[in-house]
Amino acid sequence: MNLKIRALKKSLWVYHMSGGSCNNCDIEILDCLTPRFDIERFGMVLVGSPRHADVLLCTGIVNKKCVERVEEVYKQTAKPCVVVAIGACACSGGMFRDGYEMGGPLDKLIPVDVYIPGCPPKPEAMIAGIVKVLEKLK
Amino acid sequence: MSAAYILLCFVLVLILFSIIGMLAMWVDRKLTARLQFRVGPPWYQNFADFIKLAGKEVLIPEKANTFMFVASPILGLIASGIAGTMILLVFKTKTVFPADAILILYLLTIPSLAIILGGSASGNVLASVGISREMKLLMGYELPFVCGLVIAAIKSGGSSLSSIIQFQEQHGIIIGSLSGVIGFVIGVLALQGKLGLVPFDLAEAEGELAGGSLIEYSGLLLGLFKLTKALLLVVGPLFLISLYLGGINISSPAGIITGILKYILILVLFILIKNTNPRLRIDQTMKLFWGWATLLGIAGILLAIAGW
Ligand code: SF4
Numbered sequence: 001m002n003l004k005i006r007a008l009k010k011s012l013w014v015y016h017m018s019g020g021s022c023n024n025c026d027i028e029i030l031d032c033l034t035p036r037f038d039i040e041r042f043g044m045v046l047v048g049s050p051r052h053a054d055v056l057l058c059t060g061i062v063n064k065k066c067v068e069r070v071e072e073v074y075k076q077t078a079k080p081c082v083v084v085a086i087g088a089c090a091c092s093g094g095m096f097r098d099g100y101e102m103g104g105p106l107d108k109l110i111p112v113d114v115y116i117p118g119c120p121p122k123p124e125a126m127i128a129g130i131v132k133v134l135e136k137l138k
Numbered sequence: 139m140s141a142a143y144i145l146l147c148f149v150l151v152l153i154l155f156s157i158i159g160m161l162a163m164w165v166d167r168k169l170t171a172r173l174q175f176r177v178g179p180p181w182y183q184n185f186a187d188f189i190k191l192a193g194k195e196v197l198i199p200e201k202a203n204t205f206m207f208v209a210s211p212i213l214g215l216i217a218s219g220i221a222g223t224m225i226l227l228v229f230k231t232k233t234v235f236p237a238d239a240i241l242i243l244y245l246l247t248i249p250s251l252a253i254i255l256g257g258s259a260s261g262n263v264l265a266s267v268g269i270s271r272e273m274k275l276l277m278g279y280e281l282p283f284v285c286g287l288v289i290a291a292i293k294s295g296g297s298s299l300s301s302i303i304q305f306q307e308q309h310g311i312i313i314g315s316l317s318g319v320i321g322f323v324i325g326v327l328a329l330q331g332k333l334g335l336v337p338f339d340l341a342e343a344e345g346e347l348a349g350g351s352l353i354e355y356s357g358l359l360l361g362l363f364k365l366t367k368a369l370l371l372v373v374g375p376l377f378l379i380s381l382y383l384g385g386i387n388i389s390s391p392a393g394i395i396t397g398i399l400k401y402i403l404i405l406v407l408f409i410l411i412k413n414t415n416p417r418l419r420i421d422q423t424m425k426l427f428w429g430w431a432t433l434l435g436i437a438g439i440l441l442a443i444a445g446w
Contacts, residue, residue, distance in 0.1 A: 003189060004189070004190070007193065010182070011186040041177040043179050043183050048353070049354075052352075052355075054190070054194075078194045078196070078357050080195075
């Protein structure tokens, strides 16, 4: 395992992208930063620009308006990057599967590395998902 | 003193100060986390961040001016490195090295200018909002900072850094007087703005500007900006130490230890201010800097002329 990947594993910067979620998943993502879970102890910080990001956390069904934007954000992210689908919506469409606005699910648009199901997933589940990401980065 | 020797010092400063600066940034992050009842990152966090950024893809936006976009982080890094080298050489050689405090003030402006250049070269709308704030901030803190410098210069009778330090060796440190205290307070505030720490982090506002002026930077170039910030986190406090706290005597172990204590004192001050204040809007920032900070500075100058 080379130095680059080792450093990457210790410092995952997270960009949070909402493709039309109900906002509940987003709030759970922010919960990961609170004192109870504190993902900064693993070196993860929330960044404001996809250019700085190593992990894209995508929530929501990706509605038709968001399709282009999600693809654009993925293209703008500096590689190597990991895409994580958060919540039932992003994984499969969830209860909006047959909705008229459904543009996703996410893996139809961009390659997804990890799926974290739940509506919304607990912060523990997200941290478990990120651990799977770390295993994947070899 | 030959050019090769100075170049060697420059490289040494780049390496040494960035290591110290990254550790200082870790202290900042860890203390902030502890104050918020979190655990905080491990000590090697900033090194891991930098290595990771160095290994990532560098994206240059379509609309960007490639040369300026790439050159400005390097410019900022070199300028802060030169400022650090000068301060270190003054500490080491006392009189021989002619470094003027005003020159160092100029050099310390260049990293902010580099951010402005880089942000404007990136052709991003949010970056342009960020750089407009950065510019105002720069003009804001520079004025009181100059007042603070003038206080030290009046007290010691010259603006050369070595003469300021020598004066303090003979007559006690400048912060021991009333005008010195005022100068120090202003200096800490201005440096807080220069380093972009929280009450004045509006140029990089993660929340509404998505990283502000640095929004388009990725990979190694972003890493260089972080490195510049780490360097400034060492050079800035060292500059303050030499202006008001008597400099650091790096030839004896006792001098080095007191120097480290002085540095930690300033660092902790920064972190405490950062963690106990919400971010100011740009108009509030300007009011603070051009209003009472400058007035305080002028009062300090008058006090210094009166000999207090
Ligand atoms: S998965 Fe559930 S909580 Fe998350 S966005 Fe969809 S509906 Fe909302």
